[in-house]
Amino acid sequence: MSKAAANYQPKTYTYKQLAKATQNFSRENLLGIGGFGSVYKGILSDPSLTVAVEKISANSKQGESEYMAEICTIGRLRHKNIVQLQGWCHDVDNLLLVYEYMPNGSLDGYIGKRFLDWEARYKILIGLASAMHYLHEECHNPVVHRDIKPNNVLLHIEYNAHLGDFGLARLLENDSWVTTLPAGTRGYLSPEISFTGKATPESDVYSFGMVVLELVSGRRSKGIIGFVDNLLDYVWELYGRNELTKAIDPSLEGNFEEEQVKRTLLVGLACLHPYALYRPKTRKIDIWV
Template sequence: MSLHGLAFVVSPSINFSNALAIQYLGLLNSKNRGSKSNHILAIEFDTILNIEFEDIDDNHVGIDINDLHSIKSHSAGYYDDRNSSFQNMSLISGDAMQAWVDYNGEDKKISVTMAPIKMAKPKRPLILISYDLSTVLKEPSYIGFSASTGLVDSRHYILGWSFGMNKPAPMINVNKLPKLPRQGPNPQPKLLAITLPIASATFVILFCGVFITIVRRRLRYVELKEDWEIEFGPHRFSYKDLFHATHGFDNKNLLGAGGFGKVYKGVLPSSKLEVAVKRVSHESRQGMKEFVAEVVSIGRIRHRNIVQLLGYCRRKGELLLVYDYMPNGSLDAYLYNNELKPTLSWDQRFRIIKGIASGLFYLHDKWEKVVIHRDIKASNVLLDTEMNGRLGDFGLARLYDHGTDLQTTHVVGTMGYLAPELVCTGKASPLTDVFAFGAFLLEVTCGQRPVNHSSQDSPGVLVDWVLEHWQKGLLTNTVDARLQGDYNIDEACFVLKLGLLCSHPFTNMRPNMQQVMQYLDGDVPLPELTQMDMSFSIISMMQDEGFNPYTLSSYPPPGTSVGTISNISGGR
């Protein structure tokens, strides 16, 4: 396993307290990346392909100027002096390596060279680029190293470093370099070999005296673990660690509860990482191997608008999913609990909408598999420290290879977000996610739940209510009154129309998420909606198919997921 790697850094400051870990390598954050005021030169040795920074692959060296988006990069390796052929090197191999960084101020050229530890410096550099660093670096500057951090242990060995400014980088004397850290147990000294049998015998006697107590304590942490789970390695958490992290799943650490279980805040004992632990019940072993395999696969997704799924644990009749902890909680708390949370501004809402659209586009089109989330709603959108929206809760998600046919499954999701074709055919697709995203757009803009019959003043079915106001030319009357008119009218009307378009009962009328991103980014204008286009409401469509949403929406309550965990595992 590997995290994002490490970097050689030249910086005017040694204060990186505002920097983020993981893909930001402890150097920058989402706000200051790309700023000329950073005055940072970094040579990254990156081991994960990050779409956000347009990485070329998951094993490359890059030259970074004030940003994690490399101005030039190359797959890790070196050019053989004998025949000029390129020899690939694996940054996560655990092998020791050496690297040289040169800058010639007169020619304004930066070069990066690397090689195995016992090889002389190759004549041809791995990367060579012209760049005037006098416009970047400040005096004085510090030279050092930075690396990503996280839950997974990671080792990268570049033991020999050499940096030359306006002169060739000095040669590296490999004989003076430290040895690689030892992996595995240390050899036993002779004294230990003598005393170990005596100590072992003593231990056996003591063990017999406390055997019953130990067994009783361990029963508290008994897990369900089968042979096929060995391949998932560090994605499997121990129940004991999760139990202690949440103080025994104490209600004081309860973050929320839904149709599939409760979510607790926890701090992992070893790494001190804050996590969110979701406990869900599973009644059947059918399909559990496939379900866990998909959980682990989803755990490899890296995107700034998707909550990181770190792993899982199984114990008796329950499954525990472990996520990154989002300190500002879920979006629905800001939309509906005004006594406890401040009202979100329109700028914040619009940024959250664009972020969730970006994450959903990545799941549908950009990742190695097609991920259908199946439960997009405000309560599954979490807010990070900067109030950016992140799509979370992948307990219902399904994975497909690109270009394959979708399979029929049990209907799961949340009332008000279910596309009519999903209810009628049982086939979840990217366009059923688009339908739910349309309901989400209306929910965020109007501050109303998609289905709400709690009072006469409630809009009932939100999409029909917004459609009715649009047909009457009163679309702005549906915008959340708590904004008190302080919003961009053009943007709000645009989002409402886009929500209606995404919520269209006919799939051929809905855009895909790539088109949605083009609309939101202003690259393509939103199609003009006509009365004919929107003449079929979601309610009439579903009733024509023999499905009464009013009846089903009354139980369970609006906003609650429908289905069971056995449905999930059994349908895979």
Template sequence: MGGFGIGSGTLVWVAIGAGALIFSLCCCTCIRRLKRKRSKHTNLIHGVLLSKEFRNGTGPKKFSFKELSKATTKFNDKRKLGQGGFGAVYRGYLKDLGIDVAVKRVSKASRQGVKEYASEVKIISRLRHKNLVKLIGWCHERSELILVYEFMANGSLDSHLFKGKSLLTWDVRFKIVQGLASALIYLHEEGDHCVLHRDIKASNIMLDSSFNAKLGDFGLARLVDHAKGSQTTILAGTFGYMAPECLRSTKATKESDVYSFGVVMLEIACGRRSIEAKYEDSSQSLPSTRVSLVDWVWDLYGKQRLLDAADEQLHMGFDGKQMECLLMVGLWCVNPNPNLRPSINQANLVLNFEAPSPNLLDRMPIP
């Protein structure tokens, strides 16, 4: 047959052209979305930095990238204090102020990094309490997001409890719990808004040169009205410290913060992680199961052997009344039923022996 047929070569070029057009359209769409996302993030950060605290100069100080690079010797790995999911923390020295600082450089690869950065600056800049890590300054330039905190000479609580940095005496441990309780009372009850921290854990509790506890890392924190006292969000926190209801409803509340506080109390008293490997016998090289610290302590309480939960490394070097009180309040705070947990004020009264110990069931309640 003659005529008007299209050759195979022409079809190939038409297909290539169509493919190129589709590819170009996809690229343009992706670029537009990226620009919108960047614009949204930039507006979010600028909104925070133009807030009342920053305009009045009462908030954290703005640093240049050059200043912070110099302070950390160009972010030298030898100055790295730690590495988290949202970036690395470096030790720095600000010559003009004459102080050591901890410099948190948000990773450019972190999807949540910008939100964490904005949340941290927005919330912690308005907080003033001796048991909260102080935010000294910030930097937002050259696509860099950097936060500058006061330097904590003794690092994080978990480095002492679980990583062998030093053996904390009982007096120091009890003081850490009291300091953390004081910080939570301030966050939950004493400000214009209730602050839900949402990630209370041993690695977020820092210790200064005198081993005073200071709660840090407010990247997941949320502000809520006192009357409401809760907020439904995406699931956030750390497994082992999260209240059981958060796994079901993703609702953050004062009660879920209190649960995390309870877990930390048990870790401090027992010297064990919230979730720990269990070995059937000493010959095994691999753990057979994972055990919950909460379950273990509650089981000992039911057997009337509560003080057996005390950290063996203390070699009985503790005040028995304080240890029992700390373990009891810890179990009270981790009750699976959030309605049966104490407020942070109630827990603090018992810790200071200004109220009687709670009445607990012999067995951990079923959620």
């Protein structure tokens, strides 16, 4: 970490500053709508800086708690593959978060929608694995993200991946499991969360595994028609028949190193093991991928 990054602290903005930066939160500047608010592109002055401004819905009580969780968690994280919180605004009933702007949007906008070559896909997975390794094992107080999915993987220039949206994230205390209500996104939740209600590094690893399968195959985790009912079953079936290469996105047209792609799929399947204790640690994923 550079000295500049170590000394960096998010700042407080006024509502007036952020309204001006986003042209009064105009529709033209709308980047997307999440579960707890809307995100706008903004341009701050003095100095000039392009940012993403998340405006928390005034009617969302859960959004308010996630606003605080985001500040308490992401506000202290410093890693090249984690979205940096630039600041916030708490002005009467207005809750806003300010992030660095990601010009290539989220990974969700690419899988099955826009083409990415294998080099870009592999680079994204390496970046995401590095972010997870930092959260689980390298930062001062380990963090469980709890909502790793393509929507929360944001892409900077040259498709450098940045993990964002830490509203559901929780600190690990004394290396113990974090007791929570089940939270996250269906399709990316590990099996044990449904009956334990506890998020762990292993549950993050499971979510990462699903992102691996989606990105390599170019398919989403649900909706494969005429074979099996979800992507995980589909890839496991191919693996059992020694036909794993059939899971690779055909739009790549063979422009990849086959052994590297197969190894990546195997890492994804290992991360998706139904028993948490058999999933690899993020430090091993960081080496394998």
